[in-house]
Amino acid sequence: MSAHDQLLVVIDPVARRMDGESVRIAKDVLCGGSEAKICFPQGPEEFARALARRGSRRPVVVGDDRALLRAVALLHRDRWLGDGVLALVPVGASVRLAHSLGVPAGAVAAARAVLDGSPCRLDLLVDESDGVVLGDLAIPAAHRTTPRAEAASVWTTARSLVRTLVRPAPATTAVRTHRLRVEADGVLLTDLDRPVEDVTVRAGLGGRAEVVVRHGTAEEPLRASALSVTVSGPDFRYRADAHVTGPVRTRTWTVRAGAWGLTLPVAAPAG
Template sequence: MSAHDQLLVVIDPVARRSDGESVRIAKDVLCAGAEVKVCWPDGPEEFGRMLSRRGSRRPVVIGDDRALLRAVTQLHRFRELADGALSLIPVGARGAVQLAGALGVPGDAVAAARAVLDGAERRLDLLVDDSDGVVLGGLRIPVGRAPVTAAAPGTVWDTCRTLVRTLVRPAPSAPAPRARTQRLRVEADGRLLSDLDAPVEDVTVCSRGGAAEVVVRPRSAEPVRATASAVTVSGASFRYRADALVTGPVWTRTWTVRPGSWSLTVPVAVPGPGAESAGAAAG
């Protein structure tokens, strides 16, 4: 039996709790077509240790987008991403496996397991930040909405009069929420896209065709778009959503594209690189 037919299957504990039946079906399909060693980690640390001790076996993760991100992060930090393709069988709520679908992995457990056995390796880009964190699909410094502040309470009689008016006539509609802005400096390969004097509502970055595609949406102007190999965002303390995780607050962060730096097993029939559509799943 070749090394290709020897699998290390790491089952994320969240997948076991959320959909044990899909986990069982996927495991049965894999065991019927390959030599399989199954691991049942109890948490993220044990998940990482089992993955690092895979030897020559191909790693297969059963879990959601967070489990996939955890596996890629682990392999990246140990500089093992180039050693071979990673396989994923998505198990989780619909919203928790969107990235996997955008990357071309089937959502059905049986179809995903068959892709592990018979699929092809797809080379994908990676965004790596200056703290050695990774982004598989895309990142966003969120739009958000400013909360509507309620009026200060008055006297008891004021409250009674308000209640009576509410009963005899429809309440006025609530004011529309205001767009939330941040003052950020955004640079793409050293080119200034936005500075601190121009509030922005949204910044997105995703890997597309070996480069980072950046979109900055100012409050009162048309979006600014650029393509670069590195993107730096700095300014007031900000948070950002990368894939399935929210990170921060940070004062500055630089993301660099590493084209084709990792591989994912997908069905043979899936055309084209999935990194182009993956950014939409992170937004």
């Protein structure tokens, strides 16, 4: 049996709790088509130890986007990503990132892709503290509503609706702006004297990042393509995939072309 058929299947504990049936199906398919060693870590530390002891086996993560991000971050710090290939069976509440990368939906289809697919080299955004971004980077971080805040929002909306029955609603809504300096490959896109609504960065094709700076709805967004992006200014938070980090005053992200491998389904030949 080839090394490609020797798998280390790390099953995230959150996936087991949320959808044990999909986990069982994925495990059965993977064990039926390969020599698979199954690991059931109980938390992040055991998850990290399982990956560190992978040996020559190809790592397969069964879990959601957070489990994928955790695995990529650990393997990046281990300097394994450049030569190795990771595989994923998405199971959990949040798997949008996995699907956007091309991993199939459904335990059977994803497990079959692990066995029959081929490695695809993908770009990675890496910051100066060795943090990684697989998908979207949003600056500042989008506000995440807590259940208590959602309840308060519903109550506020109800009261606002009552008020609109008495007097017209205002024509415009205030938009929060931020003071940020954004540089793409050393070229200044916007400075602290010009408020911005948000900045988004995504590793695109060809080893370059796509940068979008929005100043307001009345203006066209500024767009740039760069190898590195630096954002600085007063304390700000940013969302890298599913994680919010900060506050920080400056951060630089650099594109690493083809820095990591993900097993994806083999594309069907055109018509």
